[in-house]
Amino acid sequence: MTPLSEPELAPPPAARPVILVVDDAVDTLRMLGDVLVAEGYVVLAARDATEALERFEVAIPDGVLLDAVMPGMDGFALCRHIKATPAWSHVPVLFMTGLSESDQILRGFACGGVDYVVKPLRIPEVMARLATHVRNARVTRLAQEAVDVAGMGTVVLDSQGRTAWRSPQAVAWLELAFGREARSDALTSEWLGTALQRTEVLRDLGKQGRLLARNLGQGSLGESMLLLTLTPPDSASAQRLREIALTPRETEVLSWLAKGKTNRDIADILGMSPRTVNKHLEHVFEKLGVETRSAAAAIAGRLLPQT
Numbered sequence: 001m002t003p004l005s006e007p008e009l010a011p012p013p014a015a016r017p018v019i020l021v022v023d024d025a026v027d028t029l030r031m032l033g034d035v036l037v038a039e040g041y042v043v044l045a046a047r048d049a050t051e052a053l054e055r056f057e058v059a060i061p062d063g064v065l066l067d068a069v070m071p072g073m074d075g076f077a078l079c080r081h082i083k084a085t086p087a088w089s090h091v092p093v094l095f096m097t098g099l100s101e102s103d104q105i106l107r108g109f110a111c112g113g114v115d116y117v118v119k120p121l122r123i124p125e126v127m128a129r130l131a132t133h134v135r136n137a138r139v140t141r142l143a144q145e146a147v148d149v150a151g152m153g154t155v156v157l158d159s160q161g162r163t164a165w166r167s168p169q170a171v172a173w174l175e176l177a178f179g180r181e182a183r184s185d186a187l188t189s190e191w192l193g194t195a196l197q198r199t200e201v202l203r204d205l206g207k208q209g210r211l212l213a214r215n216l217g218q219g220s221l222g223e224s225m226l227l228l229t230l231t232p233p234d235s236a237s238a239q240r241l242r243e244i245a246l247t248p249r250e251t252e253v254l255s256w257l258a259k260g261k262t263n264r265d266i267a268d269i270l271g272m273s274p275r276t277v278n279k280h281l282e283h284v285f286e287k288l289g290v291e292t293r294s295a296a297a298a299i300a301g302r303l304l305p306q307t
Contacts, residue, residue, distance in 0.1 A: 018044060018062050020055055021043060022047075023096065028067075033045060044061060049074075053078075056085075063091065063134040068095045068097035094117060094129060096119060153170030153229075155213070156225050177203050199214065256270070257296060
């Protein structure tokens with residue numbers, strides 16, 4: 001007998017993309033809902049911007065089909081609100097509009113939309129465009145969230161320096177550094193903006209450690225990515241060494257001095273003249289508050305990591 005094949009099981013709802021359809025026309029909601037369900041999506045429906053925001057509070061969708069012209073808050077204003085909310089800003093918004101004028105199309109893109117379709121809707125085109133944007137958004141989000149697994153956080157800033165997206169780890173660390181209002185706090189934005197200007201910026205969190213933001217440069221659409229790392233708090237000796245403020249070169253010279261090397265040895269090792277080594281040691285002695293090589297070596301033995 002031919003063995004019976006196991007029935008194919010539909011993927012659990014949590015594994016299926018969630019699409020929010022926002023339109024004041026009930027017939028359009030019903031038609032798109034039926035088509036999307038048949039395509040394997042989970043569908044949320046809203047008849048205006050207020051209902052749409054309520055749906056976002058319950059479940060963040062994977063994509064939004066948004067009517068551009070609605071009573072009250074129109075689709076453009078709703079899209080700007082979605083993109084201004086860091087936890088929602090990654091969601092792709094596709095506009096549905098009967099307006100084909102170029103200024104309306106440009107307005108949709110300017111407020112954060114990724115695409116548009118013109119009514120009356122051509123369903124195969126809508127489904128193809130939607131699937132592409134949902135897939136791209138998911139791949140991008142997974143790639144960004146993967147950074148969290150490596151013990152780092154990610155913040156994406158748009159071309160205006162505003163937060164476009166934050167990974168869960170980044171949100172947790174920023175709240176640790178700036179409080180529960182870190183999502184909208186001006187101090188947080190200023191600190192992240194400083195990282196863009198200086199390449200990296202550090203914030204001391206005391207016993208919690210130190211939070212470093214490093215600018216990884218610009219990506220697509222003028223966006224900039226910042227990588228966050230949280231390092232353990234300094235030991236007492238490391239804190240003392242930081243307070244002394246030795247330059248990297250002075251630290252190298254002091255390290256070799258602590259190993260019993262002469263000025264000529266240090267010069268050969270570091271590729272500099274003995275006179276330059278002596279000059280560095282003068283600065284080191286002054287910063288350490290000592291007058292002899294043995295005293296400097298004793299302090300170095302306590303403060304510098306042993307290798």
